[in-house]
Amino acid sequence: MNILKVFLIFFFLIHLNSVKADDQDERNQITKNLRCLVCQGQSVYDSDSEFANSLKILVKQKLNEGLSENQIYDYLKIKYGEWILYDPELNKNTYILWLLPILIFLIGGVIVFKNFFKKKKDQL
Amino acid sequence: MLYSTIGYYSLILGLGVSLLIIFFSVKNFQNSKTISVNILSFTFLQFFLVVVSFLSLIISFVLSDFSNETVFNNSHTTKPFFYKIAGTWGNHEGSLLLWLLVLTLFIFIFILKTKNQPIKYKLLTLIFQQIIIIGFFLFLIETSNPFNYLFPIPVEGLGLNPILQDPALAIHPPILYLGYVGSSIIFSSALAATSLNLVSKKWASHIKKWILASWVFLTLGILLGSIWAYYELGWGGFWFWDPVENVSLMPWLALTTLLHCILVLERKSILSSWVIILSIATFTLSMCGTFLVRSGILNSVHTFANDPERGLFILIFLFILIFISLFIFFFFNKNEEKISHSFFWLSKETSILINNWFMMYFLSVVLIGTVYPIFLDVITSEKISVGPPFYNKLLVPFLIPFLLMMAIGPRLKWIKSQLEDKIYLIILLIISILLAYLILKNFSQNILINTVLISSAFYLFFISLRDFFVDKLKNISQNIAHFGFSIFILSILFNNLFSSEIITNLKVGETFENSETKIVFESVNQKQETNYKSIIANFNIQNSNGEIDKFSPELRIYNQPIIVTSEADIKTTLMEDRFIVINLVQNQNFFNVRYQVKPFMLWIWLSVILISIGGLLSFLKKRS
Numbered sequence: 001m002n003i004l005k006v007f008l009i010f011f012f013l014i015h016l017n018s019v020k021a022d023d024q025d026e027r028n029q030i031t032k033n034l035r036c037l038v039c040q041g042q043s044v045y046d047s048d049s050e051f052a053n054s055l056k057i058l059v060k061q062k063l064n065e066g067l068s069e070n071q072i073y074d075y076l077k078i079k080y081g082e083w084i085l086y087d088p089e090l091n092k093n094t095y096i097l098w099l100l101p102i103l104i105f106l107i108g109g110v111i112v113f114k115n116f117f118k119k120k121k122d123q124l
Numbered sequence: 125m126l127y128s129t130i131g132y133y134s135l136i137l138g139l140g141v142s143l144l145i146i147f148f149s150v151k152n153f154q155n156s157k158t159i160s161v162n163i164l165s166f167t168f169l170q171f172f173l174v175v176v177s178f179l180s181l182i183i184s185f186v187l188s189d190f191s192n193e194t195v196f197n198n199s200h201t202t203k204p205f206f207y208k209i210a211g212t213w214g215n216h217e218g219s220l221l222l223w224l225l226v227l228t229l230f231i232f233i234f235i236l237k238t239k240n241q242p243i244k245y246k247l248l249t250l251i252f253q254q255i256i257i258i259g260f261f262l263f264l265i266e267t268s269n270p271f272n273y274l275f276p277i278p279v280e281g282l283g284l285n286p287i288l289q290d291p292a293l294a295i296h297p298p299i300l301y302l303g304y305v306g307s308s309i310i311f312s313s314a315l316a317a318t319s320l321n322l323v324s325k326k327w328a329s330h331i332k333k334w335i336l337a338s339w340v341f342l343t344l345g346i347l348l349g350s351i352w353a354y355y356e357l358g359w360g361g362f363w364f365w366d367p368v369e370n371v372s373l374m375p376w377l378a379l380t381t382l383l384h385c386i387l388v389l390e391r392k393s394i395l396s397s398w399v400i401i402l403s404i405a406t407f408t409l410s411m412c413g414t415f416l417v418r419s420g421i422l423n424s425v426h427t428f429a430n431d432p433e434r435g436l437f438i439l440i441f442l443f444i445l446i447f448i449s450l451f452i453f454f455f456f457n458k459n460e461e462k463i464s465h466s467f468f469w470l471s472k473e474t475s476i477l478i479n480n481w482f483m484m485y486f487l488s489v490v491l492i493g494t495v496y497p498i499f500l501d502v503i504t505s506e507k508i509s510v511g512p513p514f515y516n517k518l519l520v521p522f523l524i525p526f527l528l529m530m531a532i533g534p535r536l537k538w539i540k541s542q543l544e545d546k547i548y549l550i551i552l553l554i555i556s557i558l559l560a561y562l563i564l565k566n567f568s569q570n571i572l573i574n575t576v577l578i579s580s581a582f583y584l585f586f587i588s589l590r591d592f593f594v595d596k597l598k599n600i601s602q603n604i605a606h607f608g609f610s611i612f613i614l615s616i617l618f619n620n621l622f623s624s625e626i627i628t629n630l631k632v633g634e635t636f637e638n639s640e641t642k643i644v645f646e647s648v649n650q651k652q653e654t655n656y657k658s659i660i661a662n663f664n665i666q667n668s669n670g671e672i673d674k675f676s677p678e679l680r681i682y683n684q685p686i687i688v689t690s691e692a693d694i695k696t697t698l699m700e701d702r703f704i705v706i707n708l709v710q711n712q713n714f715f716n717v718r719y720q721v722k723p724f725m726l727w728i729w730l731s732v733i734l735i736s737i738g739g740l741l742s743f744l745k746k747r748s
Contacts, residue, residue, distance in 0.1 A: 048716055081507065093506055097500075101492055
């Protein structure tokens, strides 16, 4: 195991380069969260369609104007509708989307724990 | 022409045989000493008829018989021989015929191979399975006949979508279908066992084989699809949370949960109702998947048929199946769990319950994420997109306790386990945290959630690794699968964190250079193949160590249909993949070049294979 650890650390030291956060990264981060409207299930980041390319330029421009990530999302939402955002916001349309899984998790938890206590009581 | 006729009438006859099988089964049911020879031979006959039908379709494809509408729509004379055959199931009609083929094959194997189970149970399983088979026969004949005539006969076909002309994608559907259809046997068998009140340890160890086989196929099927997407769709990702991918992931999650539950049922006769529910759910999810894909509701790369009539048919069929299963479940399921086996809260059963709890949560996230936008669109006509960020936010945090439970769970003794002698559990945990911290600190990626996530994955990794030495061959299959899963998660995490990418526009002869990489665009040449023309770009890429490699990504212009695809050039090594892809930019004389270095890519695939090997070993293991 020690050999493995040394090996892993060694590997990381030579092979990988530290990632610097810069404009490019921020732009990529944003375009990964945008749907390419003319493609079939691709993000703007992944696509090379004309629409995607123009949107990449637009995002860069907006970043240069000093807009924050969320401001850009809002801007695009007004322009193209919510369909363009891969990361749906929490609002009245999406309460169920975000909260139902959590609710299911909690209910599942209750069932599992009730099972423990039932079983424990039976044991006594 | 001739083959289409043979194929079509084989289907009609096959449907007729279904009715005969049901008739004989019901007759046999009253007098159930032995299974009548009729039933076995009719089941074989049905399989044989579907094989004939399937072969006729293959022959029509090979001969490029364009009087057949399916062949006309999906083939072309210049297509290579291999893809003429693979094209048979690369379309809606053919893939359904393949589904039917596997259905009839599996029920034949089931009848032949199932021993030591009551005759009534076998007959009832056969009847339920025939109901599904009839559904598929009707669906094929009524809405998706693969043997429609075209007149006048066209001289040339429309061709197969080039992105489907790929070896991985040629075998992806058959393997995936073996998994899906296997779940139909589990479904029928669970309903039969419930109706006859046979859900027991004995049944569990019998159906476990089918669960394992389906699970292995489903896992490999998803893997093949994912590998294909990685190198063919050309943007270097391997999972996009595309609705159609999700649709194959859902039955997998349900089946994985079922796999864990059946182990408990096999040893302890508890959780029987839950096993039945999961068996029903797995198949229902497979069917829902078919419905969502075939109806064209989903916006996805896979959508190749938009036909509301087909969607409606599957929807009605689905409702009938769900209705039957719910009816049987509520009226026949005797919920008499033998509580004599009380269990301590720190036991293996508990860890499996917790596994189930998380798996059901993961399943609900994927399910809701996939279908919620459809419902919202129908109800309020507002369109929203649910993409990777949604799944990452809801799944990733829950992965941490899940991985920890996966590491600790199997260590808890089957009934009771003392916490003594578990010092190594704690020591390994500390090692994992330190290791994760060190790695991330070295690469200024010190984000808390990543540290915790990588720690827990390392924890599972070390604990499974230790078990190979301590337990030797005991639980080897489970251990291999869990070990594989830890490598899977680790490679995905490192892949995500440490991938780097260069996107640039280059003309021939130009050079891109940054501190680590130098990309030289050497030349372009052209090549003419029978069904496409390709433009090959030659690059020399120098990495930070000064090593130079040649890369030749391609652009292919297919003739029929006219589609341009980019073929990535990927250099795979044990530790990293280097991936380059080019694209044409309209009205410009330069290419858009995308070069990615993706560490541990190979390990993502290898780990999934390792997970499947775990399942395979368990399948082959003889129970003493």
